[in-house]
Amino acid sequence: MPELPEVEVTRLGLDAALCGAHITALRLGKPLRWPLQADPQTLHGLRIDALQRRGKYLLMRTAQGTLIVHLGMSGSLRWTPAQQPLPPASAHDHVELQTDRGVLRLRDPRRFGAVIWHPGTEVHSHPLLRALGPEPLSERFDGAALCQALRGRSAAIKPLLLSQHIVAGVGNIYACEALFRARIDPRTPASRLRPADCQRLATAVRETLQQAVALGGSSLRDFAHTNGHLGDFQLQAQVYGRAGQPCHVCGTPVRSIVQAQRSTYFCPNCQKILKSRSPGGKR
DNA sequence: CGTTACCCCTGGAGGC
DNA sequence: TGCCTCCAGGGGTAAC
Structure with missing residues (x-):
């Protein structure tokens, strides 16, 4: 959670x-x-x-x-x-x-x-x-820093985001959501991300986390605030937990796969494995 | 060294 | 209703 x-x-x-x-x-x-x-x-x-x-x-x-x-x-x-x-x-x-x-x-x-x-x-x-990576909401985390950290890494970008070494604090929900926001396929080998992709992803990670904090976090199961109230972020989830349901952007059914023993959710149309030019899907 | 599999533990959901 | 299997937001450690 x-x-x-x-x-x-x-x-x-x-x-x-x-x-x-x-x-x-x-x-x-x-x-x-x-x-x-x-x-x-x-x-x-x-x-x-x-x-x-x-x-x-x-x-x-x-x-x-x-x-x-x-x-x-x-x-x-x-x-x-x-x-x-x-x-x-x-x-x-x-x-x-x-x-x-x-x-x-x-x-x-x-x-x-x-x-x-x-x-x-x-x-x-x-x-x-x-060994934790930089704080995602700090100045030290940006596209250039992300690009540097991903250099030479052959592993898929999504499990790397979960490792806490590239950036600290990103878990399974927000890794999926940030990759959707950045329109990057979670299976993309990390070293294939170009500077522009890293820039988009760093921004997506930051914005996704900021939005979640503003909404009071997620309450998928048993998370409760210290006052017992629940968070509202899950109402905004674009892909996490939505396997088979239509993508809010393009209508393509959201796919779920397993990476490093963890469930990954993504839109196979909006999120492309690297390409030389503009990926599809706008939000 | 980088990447991946396995585990720790409990409860809820869904199938039969 | 009861039993079974599968799944879950994390992450260190061991094994390749």
Whole structure:
């Protein structure tokens, strides 16, 4: 579920409540993908100075270290202010961060998520963050940077977008949507993208993610905002999850294929495998 | 080194 | 209703 937009929407929803809050306890339930890698007591009394995001990771910064949170496939965070009654924990609430302002719970049925403590201030040197590509909404990500990163890569462009090494934060939904927006066939070998294609794709990635954040993210299954409301991006999906349905641009049935064990959706008419000249389909 | 297959885990959807 | 199979927004690791 959670790709960059969902994590960013979560961050925005928690920022005011968590920044400045003091951690009073951290309780762990069933094991997640990785252990905390610290004694929960370590966090006691620390003040959360900032809530940041890197790719799909949420970073709770304190003077002593950073709590790195990843939502995996099915994770979501729920916040209950201290003034409100704390709802009973569900069977899938596996982490509870208690603060002087309220309680934050991580609900993650599949437990692919993680909460990791990284001591010190150099959180970006953490193995999970170090190899991430540039932030897609930053200046550092543009057509030229994308072109450079794809040089000599023979793999199909779509799985490469998912790798997090070329650009951070793009998951299966938004990879499909961005490639549709850029009118690029997801099977195209990455090195075959010309500068103009890279420019279009970089812009498409940025615009797709920005639009999704503005709409509050996607809610295909169980994603919920910290207030329990759902996002609206899925109402705008052009190809994701629409196999067999007509393309909104040209009417051709949307195709689904499997690439690197993940479903890919695309319009075989609008999205062309490289060509020397103008691809078809306008939006 | 780059690319791909396999796994971790649980729940929902659809077929029978 | 119950059981079975397939599928799912991620990503490290092992194997080619």
